[in-house]
């Protein structure tokens with residue numbers, strides 16, 4: 001029997017062999033026959049529906065490697081979707097990502113396989129909250145992390161990602177001629193950005209439930225257990241976690257770090273599927289825990305992606321005026337030149353514990 005066949009028909013084993021090569025060791029041989037059938041079914045439905053699947057870095061490996069047409073972080077996915085000629089976008093990710101895709105591709109049908117796939121960060125703030133913040137701090141620009149709902153983006157001057165947040169904050173301060181900027185909703189991202197800039201930061205108390213749980217003790221334990229391992233952390237983690245790590249950056253920056261440097265042993269302080277998915281693409285690197293699962297991302301499965309395409313469910317729409325205002329904020333960010341040096345939160349350890357004004 002060929003590697004990856006596991007009782008599959010010769011044709012199905014051949015069709016799914018490239019995926020098996022990437023996911024073997026990440027999925028069990030017991031799961032594979034059912035997953036292989038679903039992958040084949042989904043790929044046929046994509047052609048039938050003229051659809052593409054955007055798979056976030058936090059999707060499980062059988063989705064990420066098996067059916068994702070575009071893989072990456074939320075903004076990268078939305079930008080790819082806007083360029084695609086397909087009529088239908090399936091967002092294998094959470095609801096705010098589907099909204100961002102709809103904002104950037106209003107003419108396309110955007111589907112999400114499970115409407116309950118939310119986000120603790122996105123649900124920490126509403127458009128009404130942002131309007132109140134603007135009343136309290138008139139004249140200050142509002143910079144919003146892309147991990148927000150469409151109604152929050154609509155109240156925003158410019159969006160940012162964890163990779164360009166410092167650049168965007170400095171641009172906004174200069175453009176508005178002010179020395180303070182509102183950066184919402186992630187408190188830890190705001191604190192980590194504040195440590196890299198002289199622009200004052202007003203922040204909101206939103207948290208990513210996956211990254212807020214990591215502690216400096218986790219890092220100390222990993223160092224003791226694996227003295228040679230390189231530790232990479234996401235800037236949605238508390239600042240003491242970043243200070244104890246070797247490198248901190250966005251999901252894309254972490255992937256680049258592993259691909260370019262090929263460390264012998266690496267710890268990725270982020271959502272669990274990140275390490276599994278990079279593992280499928282990089283040989284010879286030993287990935288070690290700890291990691292935390294995002295329960296919202298894990299609502300997306302091969303089964304509900306199949307059903308989503310079969311029954312054209314569940315459509316995500318954004319009210320046109322809201323979409324138009326949100327698009328301005330996202331487009332403003334896209335139009336900025338890429339940062340000369342991507343945000344490297346590990347370079348600012350000495351300045352950690354910078355005060356931010358929390359709303």
Ligand code: SF4
Nearest residue numbers: 119120208209210294
């Ligand atoms: S990992 Fe955090 S920011 Fe991303 S969807 Fe889950 S809760 Fe939201």
